[in-house]
Amino acid sequence: xxxxxxxxxxxxxxxxxxxxxxxxxxxxxxxGSYYWSWIRQxxxxxxxxxxxxxxxxxxxxxxxxxxxxxxxVDTSKNQFSLKLSSVTAADTAVYYCARDLEGMDVWGxxxxxxxSS
Amino acid sequence: DIQMTQSPSSLSASxxxxxxxxxxxxxxxxxxxxxxxxxxxxxxxLLIYAASSLQSGVPSRFSGSGSGTDFTLTIxxxxxxxxxxxxxxxxxxxxxxxxxxxxxEIK
Numbered sequence: 182x183x184x185x186x187x188x189x190x191x192x193x194x195x196x197x198x199x200x201x202x203x204x205x206x207x208x209x210x211x212x213g214s215y216y217w218s219w220i221r222q223x224x225x226x227x228x229x230x231x232x233x234x235x236x237x238x239x240x241x242x243x244x245x246x247x248x249x250x251x252x253x254v255d256t257s258k259n260q261f262s263l264k265l266s267s268v269t270a271a272d273t274a275v276y277y278c279a280r281d282l283e284g285m286d287v288w289g290x291x292x293x294x295x296x297s298s
Numbered sequence: 299d300i301q302m303t304q305s306p307s308s309l310s311a312s313x314x315x316x317x318x319x320x321x322x323x324x325x326x327x328x329x330x331x332x333x334x335x336x337x338x339x340x341x342x343x344l345l346i347y348a349a350s351s352l353q354s355g356v357p358s359r360f361s362g363s364g365s366g367t368d369f370t371l372t373i374x375x376x377x378x379x380x381x382x383x384x385x386x387x388x389x390x391x392x393x394x395x396x397x398x399x400x401x402x403e404i405k
Contacts, residue, residue, distance in 0.1 A: 227385065228387075230394040241393075277342075285332070285334075290341055
């Protein structure tokens, strides 16, 4: 079955760019009519939708982050990626990638990103 | 953005109890409502999609209902493994938004 795995630095300095990759295994990122999404969760808090990319490459972003977020897909590597620029301590969270069709039915395990100097 | 409000924020219940969690949207979202279960240190797990459709592999004691602005998640007979935090999420429009969560604790 399809599995997702996030990867990237666990520590990012303030004002720098957070970069994460989600690797899809057990299936092709290009097959089916799926959106591929990023969600984050600060410690002890709720879930925040960051944005998503469709297999065609079209994207939707959360307006609260839109000026800082870029989501891209690399079908040759079966991966999609998140870049969040100009990070601050408020961006410290567990970041999840997920597959979305009718609800987010497959999730990565999550990766903790801390923004600190 | 569509605001999602869950109630209660926390709930104490016993094994075998019937439990209902409600979720209200700030505007109509038709049936574009999903429910997730999250246990500490784990990713959320999809339980119900499209308001009332049971995700494959999810026990039938979980059920969802509602449309428009008001939705419910019901657990018919609580099992020990059901103690977790539950989130509703609207997928009617972007940005997709989540409720604040309902923490279900053992009484």
